[in-house]
Amino acid sequence: MTRIVALLIALLKDWSRSRETVFFVVLFPIILLVIFSSVFAASTPTFGIAVQNQDLGPDGEPTELSAQFVESIEGVDPLSVTHVNASRNVTDSDDARRVLVIPDGFGEHVRDQAGRARMVIVRDTVTMVQGQLNDSQRQSIQSGLAAAGERTNATNATGVTVQFYAPPDDESAPVVRGILAQVVAEFNQEAIGVEEPPVTMTTGTTGSAGLGAVEYYLPAFIATLVLINGVMTVPSMIAGFTDDGTLKRLVATPLRKRDWILANVIQQSLLALVLTGVMLVVAAVLFGVTVVPGPLSIALLLIGAVGFSALGMALGSLLPDPDAATSLGGIVAFPMMFLSGVFWEMDIMPETLQTIGRLLPLYQFHRGLRRLMIVGTTDGVWPAFLSLGVLAVVFLAVAIRLTRWRDFAE
């Protein structure tokens, strides 16, 4: 134990005296917090869209119905609408990234198809109430329906399709498409005379009610920081000690391999605590968010730090070159970050990737921290303790197995 403490103190002193390392290690989480929180804490986002109305009258002006449709789109807050000349080929242009094309004949098709739809509604309504009608009423209604039906059929009414174009790299296109679909649905309802829809919807929040972006993302930042520190910084540091001969000097003493590994893992775990503290202070000062981690949060944080640092020790033992070790850590860290749903919901990923993501320790770590620190519940946090505990034990054993204590490469 004396050896571990002595080494731990030496490691902490050596680390803390590197101004560059301390600066960047502290700066990184602050940058992460400020950028993400600012981005996601912004008011309702606005999506730009260009509208090309090809349904023009003889005077070159938009027809009445197409103009009403455009007004409906312009009335939706998240959309910022611009207009494209009807003669332009929008699919070959890079000027407008998202374009909605209203085809020629839009108004005529809407009017005819709306009439047809209304007839269907009337006929269905008559069928529903015909038991309450006498023969005379029934007969006059049938003749009226027949006349109106002949008129409607004569128009050969069909629906009309508006076309939404977006480039393949437009990550917001699904959102815009959803908004437009809602606008189209409401326009259709109004066209057939539905003034008060039978079904409406309001929205609310579940468990995390009232949380702002900073609270929501704080556990994600902390989990990511612990992951990156353990899986990318530790391998580089360990490989550096191996590469410059510092480790060889220590190995020439009675120091045990396991003491070396434990001292490094403890050092990184303490750093994770300190850096989490820095992040919480920044969140409080810049965003007014006060989060005080409880004992369980701190325990989970420490287990996570031990687990990821042990993984880093194992990775660092594989490659003696610090740059290569950092790259190897990146190969492990970044896919884990993207697959674990830390910065976005996992629902956007394919089913298989979601399954893989839920098996990753970062997923449990992040969810556990969020529940404990932000939501304030212990429900569902035990899988996090279990998976990170297993990670810590397994990779401590692997690190002890893989770390060279003889035969260093020259």
Next chain:
Amino acid sequence: MTPPQTERSGSVIEVADLQKTYGETTAVDGVSFEVFEEEIFALVGPNGAGKTTTVEMLECLRTPSGGSAAVLGRDVGTDARAIKADIGVVPQSFHTFERLTVRENVELIGQLYDDSLAVETVLDELDLAEWADRRFETLSGGLQRRTGIAMALVGDPAVLFLDEPTTGLDPDARRATWDRIEALADRGTTVVLTTHYMEEVEQLADRAALLLEGTIEAVDTVSNLIERYGGAIKVVVRADGRRDEPTADDAIGEILAADAIDTYGTDEGDLVGLFEDRERAQETFSRLHREGGDRAIDLVSAGMEDVFLRLAGSTPEPGGDLS
């Protein structure tokens, strides 16, 4: 070739047929030697001879491929931790926590041993007290090496391994390091050092082993090695000291060879004749002055460099031995 070793008591290192191979490459090929208590033993050889590999096997930092080695009666393969508790090591490519001070680095290593010397005592012994609060990264090469020796001594070792202890040091720092190594030996520490500086061997070592291509060519006391392989006295005909008229090397060679036990040429072009007794050497020296007249001629005692030249065929090059 491994000549018979000097019979002495108190062997602290016993090496028998020690081997180290890396795939098809043999770095150490069956070396055998002993190191005795309280002596300074030098492993001498050119780059790639296997000096560092041999020493690192004794330091338990490298696994032997064959043979056996025991330090203080313990096997290097199975008793590594016990051996490490009783030895001090200054590796060739020595490095430590660069942002810790000299004192902190020495303290750290001391805390890794069950029994260690007082840090201040070690710092005083190596004249490091005034540098004790300086960070390692700010020290000169000589002070860094001296810190390394302090770190090796703080565990109060019975055997001290110094791998190329003066490589890269200026002459003053080298001389100061020699003084400290001699002081350590005087107080009873057994010292094993590797070097390619023959002057260092003559200055410090009681015994030396000459290592060439992974095998020991000779091992004995330094004086015996010089006597056996260096010749007692040298007559050196300098290549860079020609006088008025050139004289053919063949003629000089004939004069040298007439009474010398051996002759050879150096990389600098000097011709060297080795003589068993001073009288014959003096006669040859006088004759060369009379008959070989266009060269500068010196009469010098033989040394380890001559031993090396005889056995290795060339002068050892400066630089590290990384094998």
